[in-house]
Amino acid sequence: MNSVKMPERKLSRRRLLSLGAYGAMAVLSGGSQSAAGEGKDQPTSPRGRKESALQKVPILCYHRVHSDDDPDTPPIRPGTYCGHVTRSVFQWQMEQLAKRGFSTITRPQLYAWLTGKAKLPAAKVVAIDFDDNRLNVMENAVPIMKRYGFTGTAFTISSWADGRESEDMKVFPVMGWRELAKLVKLGWTIGAHTVNHPDLAKLSKKENGLKLVEQEMSGCNEEIRRHLGITPLDFTYPDGLWNEDVEKVARRYYRTIRHWSTTDTPMNTAATAPYRLQAINISMLMDKKTFLGILDKASGLSSGSQNR
Numbered sequence: 001m002n003s004v005k006m007p008e009r010k011l012s013r014r015r016l017l018s019l020g021a022y023g024a025m026a027v028l029s030g031g032s033q034s035a036a037g038e039g040k041d042q043p044t045s046p047r048g049r050k051e052s053a054l055q056k057v058p059i060l061c062y063h064r065v066h067s068d069d070d071p072d073t074p075p076i077r078p079g080t081y082c083g084h085v086t087r088s089v090f091q092w093q094m095e096q097l098a099k100r101g102f103s104t105i106t107r108p109q110l111y112a113w114l115t116g117k118a119k120l121p122a123a124k125v126v127a128i129d130f131d132d133n134r135l136n137v138m139e140n141a142v143p144i145m146k147r148y149g150f151t152g153t154a155f156t157i158s159s160w161a162d163g164r165e166s167e168d169m170k171v172f173p174v175m176g177w178r179e180l181a182k183l184v185k186l187g188w189t190i191g192a193h194t195v196n197h198p199d200l201a202k203l204s205k206k207e208n209g210l211k212l213v214e215q216e217m218s219g220c221n222e223e224i225r226r227h228l229g230i231t232p233l234d235f236t237y238p239d240g241l242w243n244e245d246v247e248k249v250a251r252r253y254y255r256t257i258r259h260w261s262t263t264d265t266p267m268n269t270a271a272t273a274p275y276r277l278q279a280i281n282i283s284m285l286m287d288k289k290t291f292l293g294i295l296d297k298a299s300g301l302s303s304g305s306q307n308r
Ligand SMILES: [Zn+2]
Pocket: 131, 132, 193, 197, 237, 238, 239
């Protein structure tokens, strides 16, 4: 049993070693979340399934998209965590996706593929996530994404959407329920990101810790359901911090659970367990070459694209 946070890279190798068992577990446990595939996707032919199995899907994870002249944009300090891009950088990145023929994939579509219920909707797909429901995502990212027909998943901290943001994180305005409802109308998925954004691994070690962990998930779901009429089925750990006890609780609530790498560019494949999705942190520290490298790695079968 794993009590401390595992570095993302180690997790990735460990996951690879365990894929067979985890894959089987995912299939066995998948029945509890009925929204899988949303009933729209058709089962694939054996050939389609084979092709689909070779595809790689990156999840690009953003936190904040600042206007280029936003005085609150933090300085970029190499070697430390960077949680933002500027609007012009985001515009360039979305343009690259569009130019190279990428479309965005929704969480239900991703889950359907991972569980063998459907093939991917296109040869080149990418998922775009935004954590922490920041308002500048609505202001700056959404208009650009709309232009290209892209949608994303907004991982929502319910107390922040309620206007109860914690003091230490109260730097940038957040999206409330009204903005989140707009995203739903635009075809976005709303994911859960706990009530208060605690370190769940640490919380799990307290007295009745797993109960507290569960309350962070059930409470978040309840609030999202109350305000948006949706029960979230997708989750990501605050700050990427987790352990296997926390994971067990999360799997009772969610069809997909996402991890997060600030140091690597991991891809998801047909063999990835839905509850151990990998995401890449996109920030001002990532240069253009690295971003394009992600797209090359993710290219579909027909492109013949290679890593640079
Ligand atoms: Zn977060």
